[in-house]
Amino acid sequence: RYVASTLIDVYAKHGSMTDARAVFDKLSERDKVTWSAVITGYVQNQNGQEALSLFQQMLRFGEQGDNVTSVNILNACSTTAAVEQGQLIHACLVDGEFQVDTFLGSALIDMYASHGKLEDARRVFESLLERDVGVWNAIIESCTTSNNHRLAMYYFECMQMENLMPDDITFVCLLSMCSHMGLLEEGWHQLKLMIGQYGILPIVEHYNCIIDLLGRSGFLTEADNVLQNMPWQPT
């Protein structure tokens, strides 16, 4: 039972889409899970085009998919030029019986933001009935990737007023913005806050941001110092 989808998933996560596809192609019976396992594989291996093409095939086979499928397709739309496809999914979601949950919400926000449609991203955010940390991170990311420091910090405050704690991803977004904008003091401050006040352990992405920020600001000794004091060896 369920060997096929598991096998497809394992191959896909390993980066062997050829093997994943071979398993999928040999199946006599396909359900939404096997379809979405292989579609996810293509998305995660940066082949959004193939993911979208398989999705079309799936529809032609009469398989409808579910929320998971929709999230995958929205993801594929984020990494390709297929904005219309994403908007279509969005329209179907609003029209249909599918509830726009937090997973769909963050995928929609990300899809719009990836294509520079920040107003649409914001409208999705406003329309959500439930917002978890992933949804907040998605809207914060839409600000940080467009270097909108003010708005990012505004959302950062808002999420906490709604009793949601920022997580490591939230701080990756903020630090990345600081790094892009050359905001050394702000970035350093955020990092200290993250560790001291929020009790979040730095991951390699945080180090990337802060070391880059120090280096670009001319603090090479300090950058090297941070590098040497990481809990693991630089590779």
Added chain:
RNA sequence: GGAGUACACGUGU
């Protein structure tokens, strides 16, 4: 049995 939100650098468009 399948899903969302995340970093830097370099090269090219």
